Amino acid sequence: MNFDFSDEQNMLRDQAARFLGDRAAPRAILDGKAAFDRDLWQGMAGLGWMGTAIPEAHGGLGLDHEELCVIAEELGRTLAPTPFASSVYLATEAILLAGSDAQKQTYLPKLARGEAIGCFALAEGVGAPTPKTIAVTVNDGKLRGVKQPVADGDVADFAVIVARGGGGLSLCIVDLDAAGVERESVPTVDPTRSHARIAFDDASAALLGEPGHGWAMTGEILDRAAVLIAFEQLGGAQACLDMAVDYARNRYAFGRPIGSFQAIKHKLADVYIATEIARSNAYYGAWALASGAADLPVAAAAARVAASTAYNLAARENIQTHGGVGFTWESDCQLYYRRAKLLSLALGGERRWKDRLVSQLEARNTA
Amino acid sequence: MDFTDTPEEAAYRAKVAAWLGANAEPRHAGRSYKARYGDDALLPLAVEWQAKKFAAGFAGITLPRDYGGQGGSRIQEVIYNQEEAGFVVPRGVYEIGLGMCVPTMLTYATEEQKQRYAEPALRGDEIWCQMFSEPAAGSDLAGLRTRAVRDGDDWIINGQKIWISGAHFCDFGVIVTRSDPKAPKHKGLTYFFLDMKSPGIESRRIKQLSGQTNFNEVFFTDVRVPDAQRLGDIGNGWRVALTTLMNERLAVGERPAPDFDEIFALARELDLEDGPAIADPAVREKLADWYVKMQGLRLTRFRAITALSRGQEPGPEASITKVVAGRKHQEIAEFGMDLMDMGGVCADPQSMPMRALFQDALLSSPMGRIAGGTDEVLRNIIAERVLGLPADIRIDKDVPFEALPTGVK
Numbered sequence: 159m160n161f162d163f164s165d166e167q168n169m170l171r172d173q174a175a176r177f178l179g180d181r182a183a184p185r186a187i188l189d190g191k192a193a194f195d196r197d198l199w200q201g202m203a204g205l206g207w208m209g210t211a212i213p214e215a216h217g218g219l220g221l222d223h224e225e226l227c228v229i230a231e232e233l234g235r236t237l238a239p240t241p242f243a244s245s246v247y248l249a250t251e252a253i254l255l256a257g258s259d260a261q262k263q264t265y266l267p268k269l270a271r272g273e274a275i276g277c278f279a280l281a282e283g284v285g286a287p288t289p290k291t292i293a294v295t296v297n298d299g300k301l302r303g304v305k306q307p308v309a310d311g312d313v314a315d316f317a318v319i320v321a322r323g324g325g326g327l328s329l330c331i332v333d334l335d336a337a338g339v340e341r342e343s344v345p346t347v348d349p350t351r352s353h354a355r356i357a358f359d360d361a362s363a364a365l366l367g368e369p370g371h372g373w374a375m376t377g378e379i380l381d382r383a384a385v386l387i388a389f390e391q392l393g394g395a396q397a398c399l400d401m402a403v404d405y406a407r408n409r410y411a412f413g414r415p416i417g418s419f420q421a422i423k424h425k426l427a428d429v430y431i432a433t434e435i436a437r438s439n440a441y442y443g444a445w446a447l448a449s450g451a452a453d454l455p456v457a458a459a460a461a462r463v464a465a466s467t468a469y470n471l472a473a474r475e476n477i478q479t480h481g482g483v484g485f486t487w488e489s490d491c492q493l494y495y496r497r498a499k500l501l502s503l504a505l506g507g508e509r510r511w512k513d514r515l516v517s518q519l520e521a522r523n524t525a
Numbered sequence: 526m527d528f529t530d531t532p533e534e535a536a537y538r539a540k541v542a543a544w545l546g547a548n549a550e551p552r553h554a555g556r557s558y559k560a561r562y563g564d565d566a567l568l569p570l571a572v573e574w575q576a577k578k579f580a581a582g583f584a585g586i587t588l589p590r591d592y593g594g595q596g597g598s599r600i601q602e603v604i605y606n607q608e609e610a611g612f613v614v615p616r617g618v619y620e621i622g623l624g625m626c627v628p629t630m631l632t633y634a635t636e637e638q639k640q641r642y643a644e645p646a647l648r649g650d651e652i653w654c655q656m657f658s659e660p661a662a663g664s665d666l667a668g669l670r671t672r673a674v675r676d677g678d679d680w681i682i683n684g685q686k687i688w689i690s691g692a693h694f695c696d697f698g699v700i701v702t703r704s705d706p707k708a709p710k711h712k713g714l715t716y717f718f719l720d721m722k723s724p725g726i727e728s729r730r731i732k733q734l735s736g737q738t739n740f741n742e743v744f745f746t747d748v749r750v751p752d753a754q755r756l757g758d759i760g761n762g763w764r765v766a767l768t769t770l771m772n773e774r775l776a777v778g779e780r781p782a783p784d785f786d787e788i789f790a791l792a793r794e795l796d797l798e799d800g801p802a803i804a805d806p807a808v809r810e811k812l813a814d815w816y817v818k819m820q821g822l823r824l825t826r827f828r829a830i831t832a833l834s835r836g837q838e839p840g841p842e843a844s845i846t847k848v849v850a851g852r853k854h855q856e857i858a859e860f861g862m863d864l865m866d867m868g869g870v871c872a873d874p875q876s877m878p879m880r881a882l883f884q885d886a887l888l889s890s891p892m893g894r895i896a897g898g899t900d901e902v903l904r905n906i907i908a909e910r911v912l913g914l915p916a917d918i919r920i921d922k923d924v925p926f927e928a929l930p931t932g933v934k
Contacts, residue, residue, distance in 0.1 A: 160526055160831055161828055161831045407915060415914075418914065419917075423909070424901070427905075427912070431849060431907070435849070439820060449526075463817050512814070515817075
């Protein structure tokens with residue numbers, strides 16, 4: 159039984175924590191005009207993080223997805239304002255999964271070095287995107303329609319698009335600076351992560367993977383990203399818990415630390431419980447992702463549901479523990495509260511992932 | 526990460542599995558010894574099974590060889606328990622005695638006493654019980670009032686203990702008493718072990734909400750205990766009691782049914798007004814939440830086992846198990862009955878789904894949230910010992926015990 163990260167992986171965690179602790183500054187993005195922190199991005203690229211799970215033959219470090227999970231947890235803990243999730247967990251994974259040799263050679267080395275930023279465009283406004291609702295089309299290599307919100311769509315170089323065409327749904331890659339692409343930033347509940355509306359008017363796109371198999375591939379990409387984002391959520395939840403515990407120990411009311419009141423103790427014990435449930439499910443997701451286990455769809459959905467539950471709870475109760483000061487603009491409570499909700503919707507909402515989890519369990523029990 | 530054993534662990538697991546395979550019946554769904562202490566017919570089976578385990582070298586796996594144990598590691602004990610969970614064996618009768626009482630005795634007793642008592646307990650010939658709780662001392666255990674008064678080389682015990690598992694058949698028991706009511710509550714306690722056949726001990730079965738009788742009240746009237754059977758110093762009983770409570774074994778394998786698997790199976794079997802229950806979005810949402818919790822606890826246990834396997838102490842994460850499992854058990858019981866709708870009130874095992882498992886659990890599950898630490902006490906423990914939040918302000922700490930209000934006024 160070896161169900162924990164190794165000493166080497168924990169060293170990577172410490173290194174990541176030190177690096178990000180000095181530099182990750184989400185508040186500068188919240189209060190400023192930049193879409194993301196380019197200096198931080200360059201620093202992360204210098205450490206090779208974007209290429210963690212990219213094979214050495216394609217310019218990456220050729221490490222395991224478990225290492226990527228360790229980095230993700232620290233990015234989540236520090237709210238690092240970069241397009242890492244879009245470029246690494248989604249676009250890179252899509253190309254690793256479905257790309258032709260030529261596409262891998264074109265994109266992966268640049269992605270590994272952080273020179274190219276990718277994103278993944280699925281949503282088309284309010285409501286869950288499904289095979290019935292997706293309206294963006296790809297015909298004869300031309301994309302038409304509107305995707306929004308697209309995380310990092312305003313800063314990425316290219317996007318992987320889920321579009322109708324090829325006898326069903328297909329994936330394709332589109333250069334976001336090409337003719338026929340109009341994009342603009344859209345405001346979201348979390349300004350530390352930028353999002354865009356992207357309109358395609360006969361923009362040239364290249365198919366990614368088998369035409370007509372886009373929905374199945376989307377499921378696989380989302381499963382992988384769900385595990386990685388679960389680690390960001392886990393890191394964020396733990397940061398909220400640490401913040402709330404620290405405040406409860408040092409804030410005095412009625413002549414005593416508020417953390418000595420059972421109303422606060424029990425609330426924070428429940429946050430701890432949810433965070434540990436999330437941690438254990440995330441670890442299993444990491445194992446399933448890294449080992450290519452057939453159980454990945456179940457493990458990923460469970461990791462995502464547990465992590466979304468824990469992060470939203472932890473962020474909400476962190477503000478509550480802080481009281482009025484937690485509701486001020488200056489308090490960092492808001493940064494986690496915003497990010498928690500953003501991440502729990504990013505790959506589809508909790509309701510949909512719970513449904514997917516039960517569907518996968520039904521399929522597993524029938525098989 | 527991987528879920529495989531080290532070569533040593535694999536060899537031990539193979540040895541355990543081979544022995545269990547030759548000596549016990551594999552567990553199949555719906556077939557187990559459900560009752561614990563309440564079922565008197567279970568006792569002789571448990572005695573026989575413990576003797577077999579002892580003879581085969583699987584009793585007292587972590588206890589020293591000098592006293593009849595195996596001198597093994599905690600990971601070996603975990604492996605044994607994992608494997609045993611796959612077989613129908615009469616568990617329960619010895620868990621408190623061998624898991625909590627005997628290790629405490631081994632920590633504080635004289636060499637002569639260890640030689641006398643440990644091996645018969647491991648062999649299963651002598652069964653031990655733990656007598657801590659009282660009518661006015663549950664979560665507030667240090668509020669206990671059973672008196673011990675020194676009389677020459679003996680102590681005289683008077684009072685009442687409650688929620689004692691197996692007192693009516695146990696041979697020996699450990700007990701915490703109040704030896705000095707003038708001292709503050711935690712400082713006037715003294716700990717003993719005693720012969721349950723001593724004159725003046727009377728135990729009565731408690732009929733519980735569920736109708737079962739797993740527990741006893743035990744009354745002490747002028748019970749004489751030699752001072753030689755004191756464990757720890759006079760007035761130091763609280764510390765000894767904490768040793769006992771810390772010896773609770775790493776919970777492995779068994780979880781109370783119905784859990785996720787049972788409610789999932791029920792939802793697939795039952796039809797609601799618009800089709801199968803499993804197709805109902807409200808049902809699916811609850812199933813997902815329970816799966817995540819069930820799997821979360823199972824995997825959290827794997828993290829603790831990993832620490833043991835690496836020769837480390839498990840972290841505090843295992844402290845969440847009971848809080849999550851107790852509440853989940855009760856919620857699943859209630860929801861399973863709700864799916865059965867008006868017919869769900871019936872409790873006849875012959876006609877109800879899963880032999881009325883959900884109805885049984887409705888009535889037994891409140892215990893899981895109280896026994897062995899209430900949900901509230903466990904949350905306090907998580908908050909104070911894991912998260913490091915400050916202790917509550919206490920008004921009962923530096924006051925003579927006899928000056929404190931206790932019980933129900």
